[in-house]
Each structure stands twice: as structure tokens, then as C-alpha cells.
Amino acid sequence: MKFYSLNRQSDPVSFKEACIRGQAPDKGLYFPERIPLLSDQLKANLRSISNEAIALEVIRPYIGNSIPDNVLRQIVEETVNFDIPLVAVTESVSSLELFHGPTLAFKDVGARFMSRCLGYFSREEKNKIVVLVATSGDTGGAVAHGFYGVEGVDVVILYPSGKVSSVQEKQLTALGKNIHALEVQGSFDDCQQMVKQAFADDELRAKRFLTSANSINVARWLPQQFYYFFALKQWPQDAAAPVFSVPSGNFGNICAGILAHLSGLPARHFLAACNANDVVPRFLQSQDYQPRQAIATISNAMDVGNPSNFIRILELFHQEFSSLTEKLSSCSISDDETRATIRRVYQEYDYLLDPHGAVGFLALERYLQAHPDSQGILLETAHPVKFYDVVEPLIGEKVPLPNAVKEIMQLPKKSTLMPANYDALKEFLFSYSA
Numbered sequence: 001m002k003f004y005s006l007n008r009q010s011d012p013v014s015f016k017e018a019c020i021r022g023q024a025p026d027k028g029l030y031f032p033e034r035i036p037l038l039s040d041q042l043k044a045n046l047r048s049i050s051n052e053a054i055a056l057e058v059i060r061p062y063i064g065n066s067i068p069d070n071v072l073r074q075i076v077e078e079t080v081n082f083d084i085p086l087v088a089v090t091e092s093v094s095s096l097e098l099f100h101g102p103t104l105a106f107k108d109v110g111a112r113f114m115s116r117c118l119g120y121f122s123r124e125e126k127n128k129i130v131v132l133v134a135t136s137g138d139t140g141g142a143v144a145h146g147f148y149g150v151e152g153v154d155v156v157i158l159y160p161s162g163k164v165s166s167v168q169e170k171q172l173t174a175l176g177k178n179i180h181a182l183e184v185q186g187s188f189d190d191c192q193q194m195v196k197q198a199f200a201d202d203e204l205r206a207k208r209f210l211t212s213a214n215s216i217n218v219a220r221w222l223p224q225q226f227y228y229f230f231a232l233k234q235w236p237q238d239a240a241a242p243v244f245s246v247p248s249g250n251f252g253n254i255c256a257g258i259l260a261h262l263s264g265l266p267a268r269h270f271l272a273a274c275n276a277n278d279v280v281p282r283f284l285q286s287q288d289y290q291p292r293q294a295i296a297t298i299s300n301a302m303d304v305g306n307p308s309n310f311i312r313i314l315e316l317f318h319q320e321f322s323s324l325t326e327k328l329s330s331c332s333i334s335d336d337e338t339r340a341t342i343r344r345v346y347q348e349y350d351y352l353l354d355p356h357g358a359v360g361f362l363a364l365e366r367y368l369q370a371h372p373d374s375q376g377i378l379l380e381t382a383h384p385v386k387f388y389d390v391v392e393p394l395i396g397e398k399v400p401l402p403n404a405v406k407e408i409m410q411l412p413k414k415s416t417l418m419p420a421n422y423d424a425l426k427e428f429l430f431s432y433s434a
């Protein structure tokens with residue numbers, strides 16, 4: 001399988017090239033040249049096949065010759081080796097809990113898959129690959145855990161000092177080994193600016209093999225299809241195809257779901273649940289796409305003003321607006337509605353949502369009111385304890401820390417304090433011994 005650039009100025013490349021580069025030289029996103037169709041056997045036997053076998057069959061066609069079968073099997077096994085249960089919340093809504101991985105958010109799956117692929121590709125490189133990434137909180141932890149201990153790859157994470165939660169900071173800084181945390185005395189924007197400058201610095205790139213672990217990377221995007229199959233595997237056999245509600249920011253997760261559907265996954269509809277950042281809901285009403293500055297909300301992993309993956313969704317529907325809106329709806333939920341939903345669902349159904357999941361839950365409830373013959377699956381993208389400062393006051397209770405987090409909270413923080421200027425980063429990248 002080849003991947004072409006959506007800007008169509010660069011040449012198509014293999015999965016390996018797309019994974020190492022992240023973005024095409026023409027700055028376009030990579031997109032598969034065709035959409036593979038699932039075997040009837042997989043569709044018929046979904047319930048009796050292991051998660052590993054499902055994942056392998058789904059991802060195999062995209063990888064081509066880039067990774068041999070035995071290695072790919074190992075990568076997939078390590079990617080999906082935690083629970084992804086489907087839990088009934090109400091009569092018509094079930095929650096697919098994607099937060100049982102090491103950093104308690106769904107990004108663990110994509111980060112693990114990408115890290116293992118890159119680790120495999122690095123064996124053919126003379127120099128270590130350095131993954132450079134700026135984080136506002138969640139991505140950094142998933143990337144740190146995904147790449148921890150992966151041979152041939154070093155990770156350098158920039159995060160804004162004092163602006164990530166204590167759990168998030170420990171997830172970034174406590175691991176050590178091949179994970180280097182730079183605590184930048186500035187904002188997330190400063191961190192991102194420093195990373196951008198590094199990628200544009202030819203002198204640096206001549207000495208260090210830099211790549212990013214950005215969420216647009218095909219190796220993070222494609223494995224997200226797995227969730228939707230694992231959901232259906234647990235869906236009642238005689239029930240009609242579900243509506244999937246996906247809390248959306250950069251639209252990578254929902255785009256993977258739609259891709260899975262076009263490969264043959266049964267789904268009645270997709271619902272992109274957004275917070276106040278409503279570029280896509282507006283577009284679906286007006287056909288006018290107007291990117292904006294992101295607005296800060298309590299579901300902060302979805303604070304995106306110009307969702308990068310939306311262009312992939314348009315491509316999946318061949319830019320045809322009517323076929324797009326037949327499969328995809330979107331709505332915007334305010335912070336007040338999000339808080340009220342967390343409180344109500346906890347009281348009425350004894351189920352604790354995180355702010356992102358609450359956005360998805362309310363969006364789904366509204367959709368099902370208008371389509372009473374349907375049932376839906378909410379993708380619960382993060383554990384509520386990650387957002388305890390929002391959630392605990394709403395329910396008047398403490399949320400207990402899961403064991404994975406308790407352990408990491410006891411480890412010492414290891415970070416390098418750095419002023420928010422590029423020269424300091426450059427010096428670090430030249431000097432530390434990889």
C-alpha cells in the first residue's frame with residue numbers, strides 16, 4: 001500500500017516512509033491510496049476472534065512490505081494488551097472505555113503502535129531517531145509511555161512548567177531512560193514554537209535524525225480503527241448497527257472510525273461531539289469551513305480551532321457534502337452542559353464520565369432523542385481521574401487513583417528546566433548523549 005499526500009505535490013510513499021516523515025514534504029497529510037475491504041470471515045466471526053487477530057487483519061493491508069508478519073504480530077499484541085470494555089450506561093447508550101491503558105486515555109493505542117513501528121524502522125538507521133514533541137499535557141504522557149524503553153529511539157518532550165496537572169507531569173517526567181522531559185519556563189505555544197524551529201534547523205537536522213510523534217502520523221491514526229471493531233465485538237449480535245459518538249478535537253479518532261466503516265464495519269451513523277470549538281458543526285450546517293483560534297474549555301484535549309484530520313474525512317467522502325452528512329453529524333456542547341451531564345449521569349446511572357466523555361454522552365443522547373429507534377456507543381476517551389479538579393467538585397466525592405497512576409506518582413520527577421528560547425533547546429539536542 002502506498003500513501004499519497006493530500007496536497008498532491010509530493011510522491012506517494014510506503015508505510016515506512018510515511019511513519020518516519022509524519023508529514024509529506026509538501027506539508028500534506030498522508031492518505032492510503034485505496035481502502036481495503038474486510039473479509040466476510042472477519043465480519044461473520046468478529047465475536048470469536050481475539051483482539052490481537054482482529055487488529056492484525058485490520059492493519060495488515062496498510063503496512064504492505066514495510067514490516068514482516070511476525071514483527072507486526074508482536075507490535076499489535078503490545079498495542080492492544082489492555083482491556084477495552086463496553087459498559088452499558090443506559091438502555092440505549094453504552095460506553096466503550098478506552099482509558100485502561102498506562103496513561104488513562106485512548107492515545108495510548110496510537111502512541112504504542114507508532115513507537116513500536118519506529119523502533120523497528122530505526123534498526124536500519126545508523127543514528128538514533130529522536131522524537132521531538134511539545135505537549136500541553138495528554139499527548140506527552142502517551143508518547144512517553146509508548147516509547148519508553150524502545151531501542152534506537154530517544155524522546156524529547158517539551159512541556160510548559162506549572163501548566164500541566166500533577167498526574168500529567170509525573171507521566172512525562174518519572175520514566176527517565178530514553179525519555180527526556182524538558183520543563184520550559186513558558187507557555188505551550190512557546191514549546192511548540194521551539195519544536196517548529198528545531199524541525200526547520202538544517203544544521204541541527206544534519207546531526208540529529210529528528211521526527212515528530214504528531215497525531216497526524218499514519219502510525220497513530222490507522223490503529224485507532226481497532227476500537228470500533230472491539231466495540232462491535234461486544235455489541236449484542238441481534239441488535240441493529242450502532243451510532244458511534246466520538247468526542248472530537250483533531251478528528252483523528254472519528255476519522256479512523258469512518259475509515260473502518262468504509263472497510264466494512266457496520267455503523268449506522270457517526271457523531272462528532274465537540275466542545276465550544278465548533279468549526280466542524282458550523283461547517284456541516286453552512287458548508288463554510290472557517291478555522292478559528294482555539295477556545296479553552298474543561299474538555300481541553302478537544303480545544304482545537306482547526307482540526308487537522310478533517311481534510312482526511314473530506315477525502316474519505318470524495319469531497320461530496322451530501323454523502324458526508326448522511327454518515328456524519330456534529331454538535332457543540334458548552335462547559336455548563338458538560339458539567340451538568342457529569343453530575344446527572346453520575347446521579348441517575350451511577351456512571352462517572354470525564355469531561356470529554358460527557359460531551360460525547362450529551363451529543364449522543366440528543367441524537368437518540370431525534371432517532372428513537374437507534375442505540376449508540378460513546379467512546380469514553382479518558383479516565384475521569386485525569387480531570388479530578390473538574391469532576392470531584394461536581395459529584396462531591398474523591399475519585400480513587402488507579403494502580404498504574406499510584407505507582408508513577410511515587411516516583412521522583414526528572415526534568416531539565418529550560419528557558420523558553422530556541423538556543424537552549426538546540427544546545428540540549430546537540431549536547432545530551434543519545
Ligand SMILES: *Cc1c(COP(=O)(O)O)cnc(C)c1O
Pocket residue numbers: 105106107138215247248249250251252253254301302356381382
Ligand atoms: C486527544 C483527545 C480527544 C480528541 O481526539 P481527536 O482524535 O483529536 O479528535 C478526545 N478526548 C481525549 C481525552 C483526548 O485526549
